Amino acid sequence: MDEQAQWRDWLTLLRTPGLGPAGLRERLTAAQGRADRVLARLRQEAALLAPEARAWLERPDEARLAADLDWLAAPNHHLLRCTEPDFPPLLEHIPQAPVALFVSGDTSLLLRPQVAVVGARSASAAGKSVAGAFARQLAQAGFVITSGLADGIDGAAHQAALTEGLPTIAVIGTGPDRVYPRKHRPLQAQVEAAGAVVSEFLPGTAARADHFPRRNRIIAGLSLGTLVVEAGLQSGSLITARLAGEQGREVFAVPGSIHNPLARGCHRLIKEGVRLVEGASEIVETLAPAARALGVELARRLDQSPEAGTERDRLPSDGRRDDPDYRRLLDALGHAPAALDELAERTGQTAAVLSSMLLMLELEGRVEGLAGGRYQRLPGV
Known part of the structure; x- marks a missing residue:
């Protein structure tokens, strides 16, 4: 089957009314990821389907499918399917895991360790400044900043990463061809160019109130931890925090004035047991083991893939191979195990900076963490 036909089958399946993600995933698993087989089975069972689903399968809207295919044909537009080996592994374990994601930008960023930074749309200037500072430091530490492109805290977090020349991921509550809020059109374009814009919703889907809780579960699901900066008692950010907790992820909150x-x-959140944080280093320290485990899981998945070599080539390095600081660290490390304090003395970098750099090198398979807090450069690096 040619690629165009495969995409058309997937889009037809995704547009079939009444198919929930759990049931659709089950069908795809049984059909070994073949959308055409799932469609054939659904048509055989048409009498059991809702009238809307039956009508769609009998006569799909060809104009709508053509528009979907046109969107996919554009540069850097992707449909990331749950049957692919580089589908984000963290999303596999969340309730109602998505079947597919529309991505504008670099899909490999979704495999990187991420921290969600979320908060109030009507954030104060101080709150946006705090969010920007946390996002900037977390991005510098090697975490991709993930948020929802909303006004306030979300926008400040995305902008802080972009200002540092680092990628960020925006998960949106509309189709991938829409912008909400409209004022963020330039910001969404920047995120797409330097990072990735992600949507579970089909092209052409407008913003609706019930889309944003669904979007929030993906923000939380992609991220190793969620940081909440300024949130009222009715804030949607509390939904993201709750979902992150239910998914077994870390949740952090920044305290503020009792008068705010x-x-x-x-x-x-803090009263309920969420971790109070005053600096990004606390988050980096907490999430470092989970980031390493994510790297191990990703390597295992890709090694089992028949396209393992191709997929591994897609893992990001963000220019670290040419970065003088990383080169200096590798030279200082040599091929004998060394402790963090030794490397700090050799490079002149602080332990916090070195921890972040070593984490990224370890995730890239260039450095190995050993017992006793020591690190060793891998052969061939």
């Missing part, structure tokens, strides 16, 4: 109504959501 936008601090009350964060204070409630």
Whole structure:
């Protein structure tokens, strides 16, 4: 089957009314990921389907499918399917895991360790400044900043990463060809060019209130941890925090003034046992083991793939091979195990900076962490 036909089958399946993600994933698994086989089975069972689904399968809207295919044909536009080996492994374990994601930009970023930074749309200037500072430091530490492209805290987090020349991921509550809010059209274009814009919703889908909780589960699901900066008691960010907790992820909250109504959501989270943080280094330290485990899981998945070599080539290095600081660190490390304090003395870098750099090198398979807090450069690097 040619590629165009495969995409058409997938889009036809995704547009079939009434098929929930759990049932669709089950059908795809049984059909070994073949959308055409799932469609054939659905048509055989047409009498059991809802009238809307039956009508769509009998006569799909060819104009709509053609528009979907046109969107996919554009440069850097992708449909990332759950049957592919580089589908984000963290999303596999969340309730109602998505069947596919529309991505504008670099799909490999979705495999990187991420931190979600979320908060109030009506954030204060101080709150946006705090969010930007956390996002900037986390991005510098090697984590991709993930958020929802909303006004306020979300926008400040995305912009902080972009200002540092580092990628960021925006998960949106519309189709991948829409922008919400409209004022963020330039920001969405920047994110797409330097990072990735992600949507579970089909092209042409407009913003709706119920889309944003669904978007929030993906923000939380992609991320190793979620940081909440300024949130009222009715904030949608608390939904993201709750979903992250239910998914077994770390949740962090920044405290604020007792007189600030936008601090009350964060204070409630802290009372409920969420980790209070005052600096990005606390998040980096907490998430480092999970980031290493994610790297191990990703390597295992790709090694089992028949296209393992191709997929591994797609893993990002962000120019670290040519970065003088990383080159200096590798030269200082040599091929004998060395402790962090030794490397700090050899390079002049702080332990916090070195920890972040070594984490990224370890995830790229260039450095191995050993017992006793030592590190060793791998052969051939």
